[in-house]
Amino acid sequence: MFGFLVFFILIFIVVFIIAFALKNKEKGGEDVVRHLYTYLVLFATLMMVIGGGVSIFMATADLVSPSGYYQSFTEYKQMNIHEKIEGSKKEISEEELRTNYELYLKEEKARQKNQAINQIIKSLGFIVIPLPVFLYFNKLRRQYVE
Numbered sequence: 001m002f003g004f005l006v007f008f009i010l011i012f013i014v015v016f017i018i019a020f021a022l023k024n025k026e027k028g029g030e031d032v033v034r035h036l037y038t039y040l041v042l043f044a045t046l047m048m049v050i051g052g053g054v055s056i057f058m059a060t061a062d063l064v065s066p067s068g069y070y071q072s073f074t075e076y077k078q079m080n081i082h083e084k085i086e087g088s089k090k091e092i093s094e095e096e097l098r099t100n101y102e103l104y105l106k107e108e109k110a111r112q113k114n115q116a117i118n119q120i121i122k123s124l125g126f127i128v129i130p131l132p133v134f135l136y137f138n139k140l141r142r143q144y145v146e
Contacts, residue, residue: 014040038141045134052126059119066112076101
């Protein structure tokens with residue numbers, strides 16, 4: 001709720017500045033609008049690039065050190081006991097159950113690493129796509145200043 005309020009206040013301020021600038025065209029109002037638009041695009045694209053960088057860092061941390069929560073062997077064993085009661089499964093030995101549990105742990109780690117790689121690839125989009133726009137508008141900004 002607070003975020004929406006801040007968003008609408010910022011939109012109101014931008015609209016007010018644009019209206020004021022257009023009203024004063026003879027005093028360089030169009031330049032104000034052009035500069036405002038350029039700085040807004042620079043800000044938005046910069047925030048996207050920074051957000052993508054943070055997301056890549058977090059996904060890399062997940063890739064290097066996946067989350068530590070896994071189902072304990074006791075919980076895994078209890079789950080299999082309940083499955084045996086509900087369905088007519090054959091009796092599984094303790095060794096087979098332990099082997100299946102360790103396979104479950106390996107698969108869970110692999111799944112988390114795959115999700116981290118997928119997140120890195122998605123986050124690259126937040127850098128690769130807005131970065132050329134940022135560079136282009138930064139070049140325009142420099143031309144306005146000169």
